[in-house]
Amino acid sequence: MTWMNNSCLVTLAVLLLWRVEEIAEACSCSPAHPQQAVCNSDVVIRAKLVGRQEVDAGNDIYGNTIKRIKYDVKQIKMFKGPSHDIDAVYTAPSSSLCGVSMDTTGKKEYLITGKLETDGTMHVTLCDFIDQWDAMTATQKKNLIQRYESSCDCKITHCTSIPCVLSSPTECLWTDWVIEKTVKGEQAKHYACIKRNDDSCAWYRGSTPPRKEFLDIEDP
Missing domain, CATH: 3.90.370.10 (Tissue inhibitor of metalloproteinase-1. Chain B, domain 1)
Structure with a gap:
């Protein structure tokens, strides 16, 4: 009986540890008013997404391959950003890592805010303001x-x-x-x-x- 109790305690501890790790890995950020999101962003565009693929984005400190989702973009208008058009937007591969999921049929227009990396690419997370254009007032x-x-x-x-x-x-x-x-x-x-x-x-x-x-x- 003592052995079974100890086994249950170990199992419970493992489950709790997994749960703590899941919470630690979950995406967390404070919501921003649209104005604040625009002011804090490097890039603000109105666009359609016409393609999606998973790409390699280098390695982490342990040598593991970093994956990113690359959305092919058809830019309609730039409200804020660099001198060149944005033809792709990158995000993490899952929502737990703050990755953003968007429609890629080209039928929906989005307002997308995000950060500009040193290589000129645009990256977005769930913490950025992203909304369907038709849903905006x-x-x-x-x-x-x-x-x-x-x-x-x-x-x-x-x-x-x-x-x-x-x-x-x-x-x-x-x-x-x-x-x-x-x-x-x-x-x-x-x-x-x-x-x-x-x-x-x-x-x-x-x-x-x-x-x-x-x-x-x-x-x-």
């Missing part, structure tokens, strides 16, 4: 050109539980999660955090340029 599409990048000096603070506190007048409090239990709420869909004339920042709804009385907080 008209305001988000306008803000890609008119609002987001012009106010990258503003900081968007993600509120995950009440109370939430701002530490600077250059911050905007992002409350979609605590109010709507989603990171794709009203502020993400329809608002931009823009800089006012006194260098403070505030949420602005709409895609048209804000009125002077909004920018100048001393006006009535």
Whole structure:
């Protein structure tokens, strides 16, 4: 009986160890407001994906081959990025490693934000903002050109539980999660955090340029 108990304890310990390793390997990142994602990215494009293949991307420190998924890209528009077109996007091979899965039939258009590597290739993870173009609001599409990048000096603070506190007048409090239990709420869909004339920042709804009385907080 003692032997069986010890065996069970060993088995349980092994299972717990596997579970800890799985959790440690899982992809984890804080969601970003679309404006913040655009400001933090090296590349922002609208594109279709027309192919997918697994490729080798060198070796890790142990000599094991690193695998990447290469998506062939048909770029439609570049909102931010290098002087050359993006013809491929690379990501990890599984979601546990923050890899992104996207449709490659060429029927869906995506807005894709990501990082530019030193070799000029674009890499994306689940932590980047990636959404189907048709699912984005008209305001988000306008803000890609008119609002987001012009106010990258503003900081968007993600509120995950009440109370939430701002530490600077250059911050905007992002409350979609605590109010709507989603990171794709009203502020993400329809608002931009823009800089006012006194260098403070505030949420602005709409895609048209804000009125002077909004920018100048001393006006009535």
